[in-house]
Amino acid sequence: MQYIYTQGRATLNMARIKSGAKDKNKPTESGSKNKPTESGSKNKPAESGSKDKNKPKEDKTWDEPYLHIFLITWRLVNVMFVQSWFVPDEYWQSVEIAHKHAFGFGYQTWEWKVGIRSYLHPLMFSCLFYVQKWVGLDHAPLLIIIPRVAQSLLSAAAEWKFYLFLSNTCGRYFARWAMFSLLTSWFWWYCATRTLINTFESNLVCFALYYLGCDQYKVGPNYSKFIFIAAFAFMLRPTIITVWLPLFCVYFYYFCLAKPDIAKFVFILFRTTILSTIVFLLSTFIDMLCHGRLLSVHFNFFLFNIFNNKGTFYGSHPFHWYLTQGIPTVVGTHLPFIMIGIYNKRRSNYHVYNLCKLSILVCTFTVLVYSIPGHKEFRFLLCILPFLHILSTCGLLSLPKRCRHIGILWLLLTNVPMAIYTGLIHQSAPNKVMKYLREDLTRPTSTTKTEIMFLCPCHSTPYYASLHQNITLRFLTCEPNLDDGKDYLDEADIFFSDPVTWLEQEYKLNKATRQCGSLLPNRLVMFDVLYDKLEDYFTQCYKVCFSTFHTHFSEGRVGSHMLVLCRL
Template sequence: METIRARLKFGNKVEDVKLRKRKSQLYNKEDASPLNSGVLGGNVALFCVAFRLVNCFLVQTSFVPDEYWQSLEVSHHMVFNYGYLTWEWKEGIRGFSYPLLFAFIYKILHFINYDSVYLLIWLPRIIQALLAAFADVKFYLLIQTLENPDVAKWTFFCHLCSWFSWFCCTRTMTNTMETTLTTLALFYFPLPGSKTHSSKKYLSLVALAVIIRPTALIVWLPLLIYHFWQEDNKLRLITRRCVPIGALTVMISTLIDCLFYDKWTLVQFNFLKFNVLHGVAEFYGSHPWHWYFTQGFAVVIGPHLPFFLHGCTLASKRYRILLVALVWTIMVYSLLAHKEFRFIYPVLPFCMVFCGISLANLKTWRRAAAYGLLVTNLFPALYTGLIHQRGTLDVMSRLQTLCDISSVPGRPQPDVLFLMPCHSTPFYSHIHCPIRMRFLECPPDLGEEGYVEEAARFFDEPLNWLRISFPYKSSLPTHLVLFDVLEKEISAFLEGNKFVRTAEIFHTHFPEGRVGGSIFIYERH
């Protein structure tokens, strides 16, 4: 009898194993999707690195001036002792901690005599891409600890196919680093059910994000309050984590800034004083208070919007704090007059959590929704990365050839004047030789009576400004760079001084105001 019972039990176990195996096969068959093509079954980290490197090289357009003028241009000036520092660096409202990262790379290239302009442009982008890949992996691992594998995969899919993340995550701007650090910090944040919680690590990453971009505190304030409220030993959290980490980070960043400014400078205070108290940011444009709610957020989240809204109705209470942080961030930025898409980029990973939950729960329509999401994100990602606003980078590649001319004896030294809205193009970081270059400057009014920026004076009366600025032929530049919309207005000056168009470079299909569809290079003969 005992033998018969043992055989029956063994037979039942075999049947259970077979049944589980059959169910697993059925599940895998039903869940055929873009995610289950073997990519995530392998090495997620290796895939993320490859994906972001491809991402990096397929983004060849410009977005905002800050990705050059507040990072690479500053790094180039730090290492090679020539370049242009904007008014923010003269007033001490920008910190050197972020440009120092690229300056370190530049210094190594200079030391080994490999400081080619190509490496100076692309190595910082590659570093940013690798950091983005690291954040991608941490984001996936976080969702894995919080949800079942199905939800984790779909959340990761939503995260990777976001057109705005593709457009921004490899760019050398502080918003990109702020988003990367926010994603990494979220991995260690004490969300309910998280097994990766580390107060020391997440607070250190938050502190670093605030040092690089003080507005990072807006995103993290509700999350920090939530952690404090949930913490059992509140005194220990404050005295042994928040205060030491915050004090050490501020001290190190202040020492770095004082070293490069060569004077005592508290950048975070200056940043708040100029942008919030004095409202200098409004100088660069303003939008109505509802802009983020009616336009900004919809553009940033893109085709993910319906999945995000659906996911909000399905998500468990543990994610409520992420939704609070998202709404809080948009509300605070809505109170500021100057608004940009990139300002709310750091909350985009929060949105992907809800999008993933939505896709995982669609069941029948999941595959069709996933392919639809992929296709609708693919077009804006490739268009904005490869076509829209690429002329301002292509023109610098063309001008870089002037470096060879400048070293030829007897040839006139190049003298380039950019007759464009200020900071339209990168500068010496994309030329890497000290040829003479000038542009129309536009620092804000810092209290000077009767102040009118140079760019505004030029565009009010272009022809008159040129005649006053260059009364003699000997003072004329050798090259002019301008958008096509300006050509007709200054045609008399161009013809009278024998300027000949030598290049026409495509910029955008959507010209607007002073920004044209093409960029012209004129050379004086």
């Protein structure tokens, strides 16, 4: 009832509210987002305040399940179009260790003997190998492809969670643009299906962000899952703390300084401590069983890489390398949009602005910490790649519509050729050589013993996990100076300083006649730069039976082609 008093006379008006009038201002399911409502909701202030005023409107026509199917299909296609070599850890620190664990033969590098690696990542692939072994599908081609397919599905699931996180935080409109930015990244295409621990680390970051729900720094019901994933990622690689620590500091500021809620912060700290301790104990127990002794791989990792800084044995870079080379290479032509996003972040709505600030904080802190050790690699930046593409999306959406269309064309024209070239052409020889050797081992031969020697820079090819044959394989080792000896040279350096002398001493060849001794291996694998120097020496005992292109950018010990020499 509504009473209206006019000129001292009271008039009673009965206002009957129809049951359908309440939903008159609600958008229809068909999503006519621009249609004005009858009640004039245009002038009605938003219930959530000015913070939600600029939040992108939802597009109800976007069918999310189809995105999930698309991501799975996209990554399976990605597996077929990435057949190149990136870094040794893709094989030697994952599937090679898993192969030895499941089948009893394989090669363990010095990292596992010293104890600076956790078995958590290789055990994932060991489980796959055990299943293949039990069902009789332990054939070399399947042992190669199935781990990569598993990793591609993990990447697709991580991308899906990343989309849901952004959709819940900033709206579907922003989330769709962020997915476009991520899926057009040549570097993510290059790494998303590789069995690298850094790729898996990036997947865990996406899963953790989804469960965290960073919107306005609220702690959602899935916070325990976030802590579990964050602790698990730390057990895999302690350096991921550079991503989690800024998030924790944000919560500390919010609950203790900005809007004090000490009780809630203490509860969060208590839950975090309990769950992290449980994950730590489980991880330590697994590593103790696999290493065969009680040790802390995280302490050993810190001691080797940070305190002793022995990682510089595999290359040292200046402090500014990540800023001047690392990030520009990893993000490629997305870099201008990242810079625009950082500059124009204040023009975004409240939710996007908060997320951009958080992304800048995580990226800045991670790059600063990673710049301290001398040894640096592009793949180390994979853990902050989602945050970089959040900033790229902010930059794209801050542009006028016409400029945005030009930006789309620019990203496609620059990233697609780069993805194809790096995935199928650049550094493609190692996998082709291993395929040839795998097929060569199945051919009937007159030799009773097969031995393959890799006269390449150490870890230049996959190993037992790619051949799946328990034969004699040798390569030039390159272990660091673990005993701190003076004038230390690894085996690869000794060989390349004087290849002929090394071969004669190793295989007891006659220096005068240089006759082919019986100790020489059946197959030699090398780059063309070595063969060109010693062609006269090798042609007495070997012939080139396979040659394949490797790279257009040959440098030092790595040539443009890789060769397989067969014993005469």
